[in-house]
Amino acid sequence: xxxxxxxxxxxxxxxxxxxxxxxxxxxxxxxxxxxxxxxxxxxxxxxxxxxxxxxxxxxxxxxxxxxxxxxxxxxxxxxxxxxxxxxxxxxxxxxxxxxxxxxxxxxxxxxxxxxxxxxxxxxxxxxxxxxxxxxxxxxxxxxxxxxxxxxxxxxxxxxxxxxxxxxxxxxxxxxxxxxxxxxxxxxxxxxxxxxxxxxxxxxxxxxxxxxxxxxxxxxxxxxxxxxxxxxxxxxxxxxxxxxxxxxxxxxxxxxxxxxxxxxxxxxxxxxxxxxxxxxxxxxxxxxxxxxxxxxxxxxxxxxxxxxxxxxx
Ligand code: SAH
Ligand code: AVI
Numbered sequence: 001x002x003x004x005x006x007x008x009x010x011x012x013x014x015x016x017x018x019x020x021x022x023x024x025x026x027x028x029x030x031x032x033x034x035x036x037x038x039x040x041x042x043x044x045x046x047x048x049x050x051x052x053x054x055x056x057x058x059x060x061x062x063x064x065x066x067x068x069x070x071x072x073x074x075x076x077x078x079x080x081x082x083x084x085x086x087x088x089x090x091x092x093x094x095x096x097x098x099x100x101x102x103x104x105x106x107x108x109x110x111x112x113x114x115x116x117x118x119x120x121x122x123x124x125x126x127x128x129x130x131x132x133x134x135x136x137x138x139x140x141x142x143x144x145x146x147x148x149x150x151x152x153x154x155x156x157x158x159x160x161x162x163x164x165x166x167x168x169x170x171x172x173x174x175x176x177x178x179x180x181x182x183x184x185x186x187x188x189x190x191x192x193x194x195x196x197x198x199x200x201x202x203x204x205x206x207x208x209x210x211x212x213x214x215x216x217x218x219x220x221x222x223x224x225x226x227x228x229x230x231x232x233x234x235x236x237x238x239x240x241x242x243x244x245x246x247x248x249x250x251x252x253x254x255x256x257x258x259x260x261x262x263x264x265x266x267x268x269x270x271x272x273x274x275x276x277x278x279x280x281x282x283x284x285x286x287x288x289x290x291x292x293x294x295x296x297x298x299x300x301x302x303x304x305x306x307x308x309x310x311x312x
Contacts, residue, residue, distance in 0.1 A: 017221050024262045024270070031213055033162050033273040034109055034136065038216050042113035044209040046088050051205060053197040056158060057090065059305035060185050064094050067298040067307070072098040074296055074309040075181060080151040082179060083107065084137045085159040089117035095154060096125055102149055107133045107141060137171070143178065151179035158187035158305070161242075161276040165286060168276070172290035172310075182292070182310040189277045190304060192236040199234035199243050199275070207232030210245055210272055223257040233269065245273040280306055
């Protein structure tokens with residue numbers, strides 16, 4: 001696999017068209033969730049984080065504030081802090097303040113979100129050395145790190161839940177090669193009704209986030225998706241332990257993308273995202289299988305969300 005350098009144009013953008021064509025050619029049509037995050041998608045995700053139904057962000061923020069001293073003791077002050085999928089960086093500022101890292105490396109596929117977050121943090125923490133890296137964490141990324149200073153990987157937001165357990169295992173193993181310690185946010189199994197509400201908000205922001213993927217394909221690849229012919233559909237699949245997001249075709253029709261034609265039957269879906277929910281034991285098991293020996297666990301008062309401190 002090719003390597004990306006810090007600041008280089010992300011390779012995933014050149015693969016966008018190939019991934020879309022491959023995904024829409026499968027018997028169960030699917031699209032990789034990493035493509036949700038263009039500038040519009042990142043703005044919609046920021047709105048999701050503030051929705052009354054989306055407990056995820058509030059629960060993780062509350063528990064990070066509550067256990068910040070213990071999390072900082074685990075990570076160690078002055079470390080090199082590497083954050084995958086940093087987005088808006090809402091929680092990052094808590095860690096930056098508590099850890100005073102020698103360098104902070106936010107990594108995100110969404111260049112707009114990355115740039116905006118980095119300049120916000122630079123204003124708030126003038127002493128902070130920030131090295132933003134635009135890149136796709138599902139591929140190898142060269143991270144400019146100093147030898148001799150301990151590194152800590154931060155992966156909040158339950159973004160790990162958007163990976164299959166196999167991908168999550170591979171990600172954890174990769175991360176263990178980058179840093180001996182990892183702080184990871186994991187959404188916990190809970191009442192399916194609460195999960196259902198979180199991904200089916202009344203204001204329709206999650207629906208707009210899901211549908212933006214088709215708008216992006218139209219904008220960037222010149223496809224002719226008619227957004228009125230697709231509906232957001234999200235549900236909890238208890239056997240798989242995950243929320244599934246789909247886009248359902250309303251009526252049979254054909255979508256064009258260059259020389260390709262994709263036929264949709266009435267009710268057929270494009271599977272756009274999984275969001276896995278773990279029990280604390282399940283996630284600790286996954287971390288152990290990926291080679292982490294030490295596991296610390298912090299949760300919010302209501303037991304909605306967990307932050308794990310993993311050491312190799
Ligand atoms: N960490 C933030 C944002 C979570 S949203 C929080 O906790 O609120 C997921 C973030 O991961 C988005 O900013 C998205 O752009 C980024 N992302 C998703 N897939 C990615 C990938 N394959 N490589 C790099 N960044 C990715
Ligand atoms: C980024 N990720 C953890 C979010 C989630 O909850 O799976 C993305 C999201 N999809 C719909 N709402 C939020």
